[in-house]
Each structure stands twice: as C-alpha cells, then as structure tokens.
Amino acid sequence: MIDLHSHTNESDGTYTPRELVEAAASIGIEALGITDHDTFAGYELAVPIARERGLDLVCGIELSTRAVFGHGQKTVHMLAFFLGEGGPSSDFRAWVAELLASRRDRNIRLIRSLNEHGVDISLGEVEAMGRSLTGRPHFARVLMKKGYVRSIDEAFRRYLAESAPSYVERDSPEIGEAILEVAKGGGISVLAHPVRLGFRKPEEEERFIAGLKDLGLRGIEVWHSDHSAADTARYFDISRRLGLLRSGGTDFHGANKPGLELGTGRNGNVHVAREVLDDLRASAAMAP
Ligand code: AMP
Ligand code: ZN
Ligand code: FE
Ligand code: FE
Numbered sequence: 001m002i003d004l005h006s007h008t009n010e011s012d013g014t015y016t017p018r019e020l021v022e023a024a025a026s027i028g029i030e031a032l033g034i035t036d037h038d039t040f041a042g043y044e045l046a047v048p049i050a051r052e053r054g055l056d057l058v059c060g061i062e063l064s065t066r067a068v069f070g071h072g073q074k075t076v077h078m079l080a081f082f083l084g085e086g087g088p089s090s091d092f093r094a095w096v097a098e099l100l101a102s103r104r105d106r107n108i109r110l111i112r113s114l115n116e117h118g119v120d121i122s123l124g125e126v127e128a129m130g131r132s133l134t135g136r137p138h139f140a141r142v143l144m145k146k147g148y149v150r151s152i153d154e155a156f157r158r159y160l161a162e163s164a165p166s167y168v169e170r171d172s173p174e175i176g177e178a179i180l181e182v183a184k185g186g187g188i189s190v191l192a193h194p195v196r197l198g199f200r201k202p203e204e205e206e207r208f209i210a211g212l213k214d215l216g217l218r219g220i221e222v223w224h225s226d227h228s229a230a231d232t233a234r235y236f237d238i239s240r241r242l243g244l245l246r247s248g249g250t251d252f253h254g255a256n257k258p259g260l261e262l263g264t265g266r267n268g269n270v271h272v273a274r275e276v277l278d279d280l281r282a283s284a285a286m287a288p
Contacts, residue, residue: 002272003263004033004058004280005079005192005221005249007256008042011062012135014254017046020262025053029263031277033249035060035079038099039132040088058277059083062192063099065175069208075162076175076212077192079221079247080182082284092185099173100133106170107134114139114159117166119148136160137256152256176215183216188284190219190247195231206238213242218283223248223272225257225265245280248272 007013008020015023017034020042024032032055034043043059050057060081066073083092111123121142129138140155149155159166173181182189191212199205209220222235223246239246249272250265251257260266 001027001029001263002031002033002056002274002277003029003249003252003270004031004060004081004247004272004277005035005062005224006032006252006262007036007062007254008034008046009130009254010039010042010045010132011036012130012133012137012253012256013042014256015252017042018049020252021046021049021053021055021057023262025055027263029055030274031056031058033058033060033079033081035062035081035249037062037064037133037135038096038103040093040096041132044087056277059087061088061096063178064170064172065178066172067175067208067212074197075172076197078175078178078182078217079190079192080178080185080187081190081247081280083182083185083187085186088187089185092181092187095181102171103133103135106168109168110136110139110160110166113166113168117159119143119159119166121146137253141256152258175212175217179212179216186284188218188245188280189216190221190245191217192221193224193226193251194220194235195224195226195228202234206241209238209244210242213244217244219245219247219280221248222246223265223270223276225250225260225270227269229269245283246276247280248276 008017036042063078065076067076114121125142126138127134140152143149143155179189250270252262
C-alpha cells in the first residue's frame, strides 16, 4: 500500500510530520508522498523520521492554480513530485515563496470579508491555528470554535466555499506557468482530484485535461478519496488515451477532513499500487 497525497500541520493537516510518518509506518504503508499546500516544511521535517522508520518518503507539493475555461476560469489543484535529487531548487522555492505571499494576501481579504458578513474573527486567531501557512481549514476550525458552525463542512458551505457569499478569490498562477515551473524544477506535474473540476460531460472533461497535457502536464490523479469507482475507472481510461502518468492518494488531512483514513481513503475506496510510484519515478529520472 502506498499513499501519494497527504498533508501535515505545516499546511492544513492536523498531524505533525512525525505523527504522519509514524501513522503511515504503523499501518504498513510502504511509500508516502507529503503534498502540503505551498510549502516543503512538513516534508523536510519528515525526512529523518522516515529514514528512521524505513518509510519511502516522496517529496511533493500541492499548488492552487487557475485555468481559463470558456468565459470564466477554474481553480485547479496541481501536485508536483520529486523536484530534484538534493531537494527542490532555490529557483523553485523562490517561486513557491511568491505563492505563499498571495495566500497571505487572500487571508487578509477573507478576514475582512467575513467581518463584513457579521463574523467576529481576526487574522491572529486563524494564524495561530497553523504553522508554515494558514488555509481555509484553519478558518473553518476557528468558526467552529467560536460557535458560528458545527462542522468543517458547514463552515465551508456557509462561509468559505467558492459558492459562499463571503468567499474571496486568491491570486493564483496560471496552470501553464505552474506546469512550466515544475518541469524546470525537475518535477512531475499531476492534476489533483480531477473530479473537483466539476465537469458534467465526460467529453468536456477529457478535452479540458487534453488541453492541460498540451501545456505539458505529465499525469493525473486516478485514485483519490473523492473519486467513486466509476470516476477512478474513467480517469484510468483517460490516462491511457492521453498518455498521462497515473498517481493516487487519499488527501489525508487528519481531523480537518473527518472520515478519511491514511492509505485507504473513505471506507477503503483508495488502493494505490506500488507500481504507480515506480512508473512516476522512472519518468522523473528520464525527464529532459
Ligand atoms: P486554501 O488552500 O486555503 O484555499 O484551502 C483549500 C483547502 O480547503 C483544501 O485542503 C481543501 O481540501 C479544503 N476544502 C475546500 N473545500 C472544502 C469543503 N467544502 N469542505 C472541506 N474542506 C474543503
Ligand atoms: Zn489541504
Ligand atoms: Fe486539493
Ligand atoms: Fe490535498
């Protein structure tokens, strides 16, 4: 069993890097990808612990990007893996640092917007929940703690989701730029949880993914906690037709995404085979 999509408390998970590595090792996970949003801090802290535990740790990151679609645009999450032998290059890190700045700017505007919608919440309160960065799940926890909502889910529905009145846009990079930066950094770019793109028509979905492949995208996440069996089968077929690599993971966030287990997802709906990682690695080693 492997899991190539997980978050530590350096981004918006609730497990420390040590807790995450130990949880993975204790349930027999052979390889774990740490894919925190916009930071390598969790991965880096996990490196020596994984070595101690004999766990194959994969360097990863999850980036929020935007793609033009029709007359509007879509938020697209992209995973990047490996990013060089001795760790991510200083150029790639500098680019990621800019993303962190745009996140902080979003957080300031989100606080203002929540205040305007009658919520008593401050930047200090949400930042105290996180470490390397503050994400919407931290906002959700504060909203829960203060009694505005009863669950993380309700916090997103009423205040934080794109459809909520208090939602604010984040200034994120174009997906083409992100794909290019990942390639320059020696990484493999993977479209995360494609089901969240929200396409109703499979032909449209495939055309959109083919467009990303034309921009240089290397793979798609076939196995994910949000994917039904039919979704997984469809993404597997798409990966074959378009010649994309396959990846998979649970997107484990600890208590910030209840009902979802490391390695196995929601009620055991995620199974990622060891060969999936072998194929990704082989391609990364061959990269130009
Ligand atoms: P951010 O990167 O700060 O914009 O927050 C994105 C995080 O919020 C990701 O980890 C998502 O999985 C999580 N998220 C987005 N929508 C929801 C939702 N409806 N319920 C729970 N978590 C969500
Ligand atoms: Zn997250
Ligand atoms: Fe994501
Ligand atoms: Fe994620």
